[in-house]
Amino acid sequence: GAGVSQSPRYKVTKRGQDVALRCDPISGHVSLYWYRQALGQGPEFLTYFNYEAQQDKSGLPNDRFSAERPEGSISTLTIQRTEQRDSAMYRCASSQGGGSPLHFGNGTRLTVT
Amino acid sequence: AQTVTQSQPEMSVQEAETVTLSCTYDTSESNYYLFWYKQPPSRQMILVIRQEAYKQQNATENRFSVNFQKAAKSFSLKISDSQLGDTAMYFCAFMRALTGANSKLTFGKGITLSVRP
Numbered sequence: 001g002a003g004v005s006q007s008p009r010y011k012v013t014k015r016g017q018d019v020a021l022r023c024d025p026i027s028g029h030v031s032l033y034w035y036r037q038a039l040g041q042g043p044e045f046l047t048y049f050n051y052e053a054q055q056d057k058s059g060l061p062n063d064r065f066s067a068e069r070p071e072g073s074i075s076t077l078t079i080q081r082t083e084q085r086d087s088a089m090y091r092c093a094s095s096q097g098g099g100s101p102l103h104f105g106n107g108t109r110l111t112v113t
Numbered sequence: 114a115q116t117v118t119q120s121q122p123e124m125s126v127q128e129a130e131t132v133t134l135s136c137t138y139d140t141s142e143s144n145y146y147l148f149w150y151k152q153p154p155s156r157q158m159i160l161v162i163r164q165e166a167y168k169q170q171n172a173t174e175n176r177f178s179v180n181f182q183k184a185a186k187s188f189s190l191k192i193s194d195s196q197l198g199d200t201a202m203y204f205c206a207f208m209r210a211l212t213g214a215n216s217k218l219t220f221g222k223g224i225t226l227s228v229r230p
Contacts, residue, residue: 097214
């Protein structure tokens with residue numbers, strides 16, 4: 001596609017429910033990143049993949065958060081048993097690798113009520 | 114672990130003037146990449162400029178240029194002839210170099226720039 005696509009754009013869920021956020025990277029990009037961003041703050045790193053391999057998941061806040069990229073393309077970030085503190089903008093980005101810049105999607109705005 | 118520091122939370126500049134945004138970073142790596150991203154009120158993340166640490170020449174992109182001081186671990190962004198559309202949050206970011214693949218991109222906390230008409 002022309003850019004990084006994230007779905008849904010907005011997600012409202014009740015506390016305790018599971019949510020799955022989807023990211024479709026730019027075709028051919030080997031690296032895929034997940035960030036979380038609060039209003040007025042910088043993006044907070046969650047995890048990233050090179051191809052299908054998860055290279056670093058040190059930013060995942062706790063074991064309720066997980067991510068996968070099984071075929072090295074589309075990725076899913078899953079949050080189990082959501083809590084109100086999980087409310088944020090979740091951004092995905094992709095890159096060709098080799099130090100090339102990240103291209104960001106428009107994000108998924110998650111609200112946990 | 115690498116850290117990126119943007120110590121100025123907010124800045125303001127008159128339209129058509131020049132402004133410099135500061136960024137420092139801490140790393141023990143010798144080869145890495147530095148970036149500036151812009152986030153306007155629409156909240157898109159837009160790449161402004163990229164610098165490779167092994168290149169001594171400062172990167173430029175039209176009205177945007179950097180002052181990269183490797184020894185001082187400083188990477189400031191200069192915006193010349195500021196325009197109203199430059200109003201945004203600006204984030205400095207660091208990525209260490211890996212052969213063939215990418216590594217983690219670490220962001221600073223950002224600076225809010227307002228361009229006054």
